[in-house]
Amino acid sequence: MHALLSEFESVVERQPRRLAVGDQSLMLDYASFRAVAAGLAESIAQQSEAPRVGVLAPTSAACAAAIFACWYAGRTPVPLNFLLAPHELSNVMRDAGLDLVVTIEHFAPAVQAAGLRTLLLSGRSLIPGKRDAPRAERCDTAVVIYTSGTSAEPKGVCLSFDNLLSNAHRSIEHARMTPDQVFLGVIPQFHSFGFTALTVLPLVLGATVWYLPRFSPVAVVNMIHEKQATIFVAVASMFTALARMKQPDRGALASLKLAISGGEPLPQRTAELFEQNFRVAIHEGYGLTETSPIVSINVPWAARPGSVGRPLADVAVTAVDAAGNTLAAGRTGELVVRGPCVMQGYLNKPAETAAVLRDGALFTGDLGHVDEGGFVYITGRAKEMLIIGGENVFPREIENVLHEHPAVSEAAVIGAPDALRGEVPAAFVILREGSTATEQELRDFCRQRLAGYKAPRDIRIATELPRGPTGKILKRALRL
Numbered sequence: 001m002h003a004l005l006s007e008f009e010s011v012v013e014r015q016p017r018r019l020a021v022g023d024q025s026l027m028l029d030y031a032s033f034r035a036v037a038a039g040l041a042e043s044i045a046q047q048s049e050a051p052r053v054g055v056l057a058p059t060s061a062a063c064a065a066a067i068f069a070c071w072y073a074g075r076t077p078v079p080l081n082f083l084l085a086p087h088e089l090s091n092v093m094r095d096a097g098l099d100l101v102v103t104i105e106h107f108a109p110a111v112q113a114a115g116l117r118t119l120l121l122s123g124r125s126l127i128p129g130k131r132d133a134p135r136a137e138r139c140d141t142a143v144v145i146y147t148s149g150t151s152a153e154p155k156g157v158c159l160s161f162d163n164l165l166s167n168a169h170r171s172i173e174h175a176r177m178t179p180d181q182v183f184l185g186v187i188p189q190f191h192s193f194g195f196t197a198l199t200v201l202p203l204v205l206g207a208t209v210w211y212l213p214r215f216s217p218v219a220v221v222n223m224i225h226e227k228q229a230t231i232f233v234a235v236a237s238m239f240t241a242l243a244r245m246k247q248p249d250r251g252a253l254a255s256l257k258l259a260i261s262g263g264e265p266l267p268q269r270t271a272e273l274f275e276q277n278f279r280v281a282i283h284e285g286y287g288l289t290e291t292s293p294i295v296s297i298n299v300p301w302a303a304r305p306g307s308v309g310r311p312l313a314d315v316a317v318t319a320v321d322a323a324g325n326t327l328a329a330g331r332t333g334e335l336v337v338r339g340p341c342v343m344q345g346y347l348n349k350p351a352e353t354a355a356v357l358r359d360g361a362l363f364t365g366d367l368g369h370v371d372e373g374g375f376v377y378i379t380g381r382a383k384e385m386l387i388i389g390g391e392n393v394f395p396r397e398i399e400n401v402l403h404e405h406p407a408v409s410e411a412a413v414i415g416a417p418d419a420l421r422g423e424v425p426a427a428f429v430i431l432r433e434g435s436t437a438t439e440q441e442l443r444d445f446c447r448q449r450l451a452g453y454k455a456p457r458d459i460r461i462a463t464e465l466p467r468g469p470t471g472k473i474l475k476r477a478l479r480l
Helices: 003-014 030-047 061-072 086-096 108-113 161-174 192-205 217-227 236-243 268-278 350-356 395-404 439-447
Strands: 019-022 027-029 052-056 076-079 100-103 117-120 143-146 156-159 182-185 208-211 231-235 258-262 282-287 294-297 316-320 333-338 361-370 376-381 386-388 391-393 408-418 422-431 458-461
Touching: 003 030, 003 061, 003 161, 003 192, 019 030, 019 061, 027 030, 027 061, 030 061, 030 100, 030 117, 052 061, 052 086, 061 076, 061 100, 061 192, 061 208, 086 108, 086 143, 086 156, 100 108, 108 117, 143 192, 161 192, 161 294, 182 192, 182 217, 192 208, 192 231, 217 231, 217 236, 231 236, 236 258, 236 268, 236 408, 268 282, 268 395, 316 361, 350 361, 376 395, 386 422, 391 395, 395 408, 395 422, 395 439, 422 439, 439 458
Parallel strands: 019 208, 052 076, 052 100, 076 143, 100 117, 182 208, 182 231, 231 258, 258 282, 422 458
Antiparallel strands: 019 027, 143 156, 282 294, 316 333, 333 361, 361 376, 386 391, 408 422
16 A cells, blocks of 8 residues: 555544534545545445546535545546546546546536546445455556646656655645644546545644635635634635635635645735734745645745745755856846656647656746745746747736726736737736726836836736636737
């Protein structure tokens, strides 16, 4: 049995009656969770001999049980994005080599249409197994998580058990987490953030996780208050929605000890408004699917505004120039990550793997710098960087300025072709409910705060922006 399951077994033996997972329809203590996972594992072993098994389910206790069931059955789980179009989902399932998907009744037709078998998560399947949890053989790959495809087609990221365990252990140490913590999980478990931070980590820690199947500001606030959650992990767009709530209950989130934002840049205005409304500070972190995913986290006792925190204890982050030379502190370049959290590679994509993995180091494609204190700062994606008249311009800088305008709720900046300067910045903004601003007013606002070549001439006021599964804005879908 691999180390992750061995650690989980120790937690079960130590505290069998502590609540492990819960949601609106299912609650399982640690002993019951193991028994249910063992029962599902029996069914998986009977129905499939393939090395990988799909898991297609909303954020839930049942989804967590299905993931552990795959491990008990000696299979590699492949969490599937239920927001994909049918042909996209079919392509991912084919790329992963699946013949069985553990799912719910609502998603079963899409799986069956692709010619795969289904094992339904229902009252009939979520029952204890006939025997103790099987002694699963060690798998080389613990999970295959597909990237969101925000800039290209999804790629299956192969993570080992050592990847997951090291990331969980170092995150627990970094944030000083203890087994008495209560997590609230709303990020989808097919996303690396939801998979590790809200499924693997808390269950190895021996904590309790409450899950919500979909994000709603009111539902999140109510569940944090009702369950007295102490740790809330979300993406920036979720925190923005919470910060913009009308007449927030200032004491509703008083139980929170740690609110962590990741997955996308956190606007400073969101952090300020959230803390003002709920008296809870947001601490930004950084990670990638390819790093299991957590690289760094700001924590209350060691935070630096504007940064994404210091790297975890066994993770090293450096900035390099175009030739791969390490840059001095404070200088911007491509961020390179080294450590046991770095992925095995991309499934079925050796060329793409070789392009980003060099001597065990991951070249992230993210631009940023590391200061003398070891804090990491993110400037943006290398592919998103604009070159305007020979000058490098980072969309995040312009977006931060737009977020300072009191009428702006969200902003996204892309490059638009320009005959004279090659490209120029263009912005899409969503206004706060009840607020008004003209495009000219927003242009003038930017000109007062940015160099002339950085200020977007074209600003479009939109009612919505294209988004990925966690709410991240899909810039590749934005067009003028």
